[in-house]
Amino acid sequence: MTTTTRDPNRALWEAWARGEQSPAWKTLATEPDGVETVRVDAPAGLWLRPPDAPVGPVILAIHGGGFISGSGATHRRMFGHLARAAGLNTFAVEYGLVPEHVFPSQLDTVTAAYRWLLGSGAGPIAVIGDSCGATLAIGLATRVREEDLPMPASLMLMSAWTDLDADGISYDTGSDPFFTRERVRELAAGYLAGADPHDPLAAPMHADLRGLPPTYLQVGAQEALLDDSRRLARRMRAAAVEVRLDEFPDQVHTFQMAAGRTSAADEAVGEAGSWLRSTLVQ
Numbered sequence: 001m002t003t004t005t006r007d008p009n010r011a012l013w014e015a016w017a018r019g020e021q022s023p024a025w026k027t028l029a030t031e032p033d034g035v036e037t038v039r040v041d042a043p044a045g046l047w048l049r050p051p052d053a054p055v056g057p058v059i060l061a062i063h064g065g066g067f068i069s070g071s072g073a074t075h076r077r078m079f080g081h082l083a084r085a086a087g088l089n090t091f092a093v094e095y096g097l098v099p100e101h102v103f104p105s106q107l108d109t110v111t112a113a114y115r116w117l118l119g120s121g122a123g124p125i126a127v128i129g130d131s132c133g134a135t136l137a138i139g140l141a142t143r144v145r146e147e148d149l150p151m152p153a154s155l156m157l158m159s160a161w162t163d164l165d166a167d168g169i170s171y172d173t174g175s176d177p178f179f180t181r182e183r184v185r186e187l188a189a190g191y192l193a194g195a196d197p198h199d200p201l202a203a204p205m206h207a208d209l210r211g212l213p214p215t216y217l218q219v220g221a222q223e224a225l226l227d228d229s230r231r232l233a234r235r236m237r238a239a240a241v242e243v244r245l246d247e248f249p250d251q252v253h254t255f256q257m258a259a260g261r262t263s264a265a266d267e268a269v270g271e272a273g274s275w276l277r278s279t280l281v282q
Contacts, residue, residue: 008261009257010255012025012257029080030081031080033084036050045091045093048079048083050088053088056121057122057123058091059082059091060110062127062136064134064161068098076092082128082273085273086276087273093110098190104202114140118150126152126279128155129158130257131161131225151211151213154213154275157217159220159229160217164202164205166185168225168226170223176223176253179224209241210240213242213279216246217233219248233245246271248264
């Protein structure tokens with residue numbers, strides 16, 4: 001690992017808040033050693049294959065980006081570090097972005113990718129997502145339950161975006177340089193395109209969480225969306241879902257994107273990888 005005295009993830013959000021476009025998001029993490037990348041066209045995405053991964057268990061990874069950005073390319077390194085930490089093959093699915101694609105297009109795409117994995121004989125399957133990728137992960141699990149498909153073995157959510165109303169008090173605390181309440185509500189409006197912000201498939205804060213699989217949430221203790229994870233964890237426990245919530249001091253949104261460069265990101269990715277493997281490999 002190459003440690004830095006300056007948190008590159010926080011520096012990126014500070015630059016974006018100033019309207020700057022550098023550094024490139026995909027460069028925050030280092031290259032994960034030994035992880036093979038294979039492009040898939042349908043469904044669109046990337047296979048990330050660490051050495052000696054077992055046949056069968058798979059992680060379905062859903063990238064963040066506020067529904068307006070992000071791709072397999074932006075998240076390849078971070079998801080690759082996670083695949084290596086878990087020792088499991090990981091498929092990073094891609095989906096259409098706002099404004100050309102709006103709710104429920106993204107959910108339809110990730111559900112189709114999940115069905116594709118099931119049809120290929122993969123399993124058990126864990127679903128992971130960061131930020132709006134976590135929004136989609138919970139929506140996917142909810143839809144899977146409603147359609148009586150095999151449930152994911154587990155959910156791993158990083159800096160989860162669960163409240164499209166952005167009502168959490170953590171927007172008024174902490175030191176998040178980018179995600180203001182107004183900015184998040186604007187992103188939500190673009191995604192919803194007139195749909196109900198309380199639709200349970202769009203907003204996990206309003207979903208029926210009963211019957212969802214074991215869930216692990218990681219969140220930065222200084223990020224604006226901290227309450228999104230806290231409130232989701234409370235609702236999951238009330239619904240008898242097994243849930244773990246880890247808050248990382250001094251960290252802001254999606255700090256895991258600096259995997260290989262900061263100790264906090266590496267600790268989080270290592271914990272996530274071990275936990276995911278424990279839910280998929282007996």
